Amino acid sequence: MTPTELRVLDATKSCCARWGIAKVTIDDIAAEAGVSRATLYRMFPGGKDVLFDALRVHELEEFFTGLSAHIEGTHELEELLVRTVVYATTELRADEHLAVMLASEPGDTLSNLTVQGLPRIIRMASLFLSGKVEPYLDRAHAQRLVELLARLVISYFLAPSEHVDLGDEASARAFITTHVLPTFAPPAVPY
Amino acid sequence: MTPTELRVLDATKSCCARWGIAKVTIDDIAAEAGVSRATLYRMFPGGKDVLFDALRVHELEEFFTGLSAHIEGTHELEELLVRTVVYATTELRADEHLAVMLASEPGDTLSNLTVQGLPRIIRMASLFLSGKVEPYLDRAHAQRLVELLARLVISYFLAPSEHVDLGDEASARAFITTHVLPTFAPPAVPY
DNA sequence: TGACGGTGAGACGAATAGTGTCTTATCGTC
DNA sequence: GACGATAAGACACTATTCGTCTCACCGTCA
Numbered sequence: 001m002t003p004t005e006l007r008v009l010d011a012t013k014s015c016c017a018r019w020g021i022a023k024v025t026i027d028d029i030a031a032e033a034g035v036s037r038a039t040l041y042r043m044f045p046g047g048k049d050v051l052f053d054a055l056r057v058h059e060l061e062e063f064f065t066g067l068s069a070h071i072e073g074t075h076e077l078e079e080l081l082v083r084t085v086v087y088a089t090t091e092l093r094a095d096e097h098l099a100v101m102l103a104s105e106p107g108d109t110l111s112n113l114t115v116q117g118l119p120r121i122i123r124m125a126s127l128f129l130s131g132k133v134e135p136y137l138d139r140a141h142a143q144r145l146v147e148l149l150a151r152l153v154i155s156y157f158l159a160p161s162e163h164v165d166l167g168d169e170a171s172a173r174a175f176i177t178t179h180v181l182p183t184f185a186p187p188a189v190p191y
Numbered sequence: 192m193t194p195t196e197l198r199v200l201d202a203t204k205s206c207c208a209r210w211g212i213a214k215v216t217i218d219d220i221a222a223e224a225g226v227s228r229a230t231l232y233r234m235f236p237g238g239k240d241v242l243f244d245a246l247r248v249h250e251l252e253e254f255f256t257g258l259s260a261h262i263e264g265t266h267e268l269e270e271l272l273v274r275t276v277v278y279a280t281t282e283l284r285a286d287e288h289l290a291v292m293l294a295s296e297p298g299d300t301l302s303n304l305t306v307q308g309l310p311r312i313i314r315m316a317s318l319f320l321s322g323k324v325e326p327y328l329d330r331a332h333a334q335r336l337v338e339l340l341a342r343l344v345i346s347y348f349l350a351p352s353e354h355v356d357l358g359d360e361a362s363a364r365a366f367i368t369t370h371v372l373p374t375f376a377p378p379a380v381p382y
Numbered sequence: 383t384g385a386c387g388g389t390g391a392g393a394c395g396a397a398t399a400g401t402g403t404c405t406t407a408t409c410g411t412c
Numbered sequence: 413g414a415c416g417a418t419a420a421g422a423c424a425c426t427a428t429t430c431g432t433c434t435c436a437c438c439g440t441c442a
Contacts, residue, residue: 004388004389018211018295019210019211019214020209023210025429026429026430026431027428027429035389035390036389036390036391036392037390037391037392037430037431038390038391038392038432038433039388039390041430041432042388045431048430104209195417195418216400216401217400217402218401226418226419227418227419227420227421228419228420228421229403229404229418229419229420229421230417230419232401232403233417233418236402238401238402239401383442384441385440385441385442386439386442387438387439387440387441388437388438388440389437389438389439390435390436390437390438391435391436391437392433392434393432393433393434393435394432394434395430395431395432396429396431396432397428397429397430397431398427398428398430399426399427399428399429400425400426400427400428401424401425401426402424402425402426403422403423403424403425404421404422404423404424405420405421405422406419406420406422407418407420408417408418408419408420409417409418409419410415410416410417411414411415411417412413412414412415412416
């Protein structure tokens with residue numbers, strides 16, 4: 001990821017926030033990034049689609065990198081899961097860009113969080129988190145658990161519940177110990 | 192001003208706020224207003240330019256109507272001027288639409304407040320306010336005073352001063368009694 | 383020095399979107 | 413039933429955007 005590529009992705013993000021996906025043009029982004037159109041096409045051959053895809057991947061990577069750092073040094077499965085969902089929920093709620101997009105283009109944005117985008121999100125979550133969970137569960141269960149958490153976090157973010165607030169540590173802990181951990185029958189200690 | 196015309200102007204305003212003047216299309220506005228393109232062209236023949244012009248005129252009218260109501264029943268020139276500049280400054284600062292436009296398209300927006308638009312603003316101010324000032328000054332002086340106030344309010348709005356805050360009554364009063372009223376040598380009582 | 387990769391500027395044709403005008407059909411009102 | 417106002421959308425025209433291309437420029441490194 002060269003500095004120029006980063007500038008382009010940043011420009012893409014802020015142009016989207018200002019005008020919405022439907023109204024941005026490649027020229028807008030190139031101008032915002034202070035880069036020529038030729039350079040942009042050279043970096044992201046395929047135009048808007050590829051560019052937006054790259055942006056989504058990049059944001060997911062950033063997100064999970066932050067998450068990884070945040071759960072560093074956790075030595076208990078419950079604690080790991082609680083921190084994960086609280087962090088993820090908090091970050092989602094604090095993401096201004098996401099909020100703007102949800103407000104101005106709910107269709108596309110929701111699609112990227114559900115039908116279209118969820119598989120990718122789960123893949124990325126698996127990639128970043130399965131390793132953290134595997135000290136406590138075998139690989140197959142670890143991946144299922146990570147997938148389940150990803151689905152739950154997104155669902156509760158998109159449609160908050162009266163009963164559960166995954167942004168709140170106590171609530172998240174209660175939810176996880178009641179509805180998540182038991183079904184994965186974790187051994188009492190890491191193996 | 193029919194209800195449909197009002198809907199169209201409202202739609203124009205909110206589309207502008209969302210996408211900026213450069214990105215809105217006639218179709219966007221028609222869709223937002225729930226009106227067909229044909230209707231829109233019938234009401235505002237000339238397209239975008241005419242439409243935006245009509246919007247500006249309409250907003251100015253609303254503004255000065257509010258201002259007129261706000262200074263109703265004032266029986267002293269100083270009081271009249273103070274209320275006027277404070278109200279005008281407050282409204283300008285509170286105008287979200289204006290703030291968005293200033294942020295996203297400073298060029299066009301500034302032009303509408305200065306080189307392009309100021310003459311119109313002064314004309315409207317004259318139309319609405321000269322009558323209010325004429326009990327205290329002859330017509331020629333009344334118009335000059337209104338023009339001066341309009342210029343000052345806009346200037347201090349666009350580029351706030353450390354020394355004067357026309358949104359603050361005390362500061363506005365001090366400014367007016369010191370720098371405005373004396374040069375118009377008003378008679379002590381209405382004539 | 384000269385080759386080289388990365389870049390900006392901008393030309394180009396094709397595709398797409400937006401404009402402004404029209405016609406037609408459908409309303410509700412008188 | 414005539415009327416005015418409107419929605420829907422066809423139409424030709426224009427402007428914008430796209431994706432690709434070439435060319436000149438600028439550092440870097442051999």
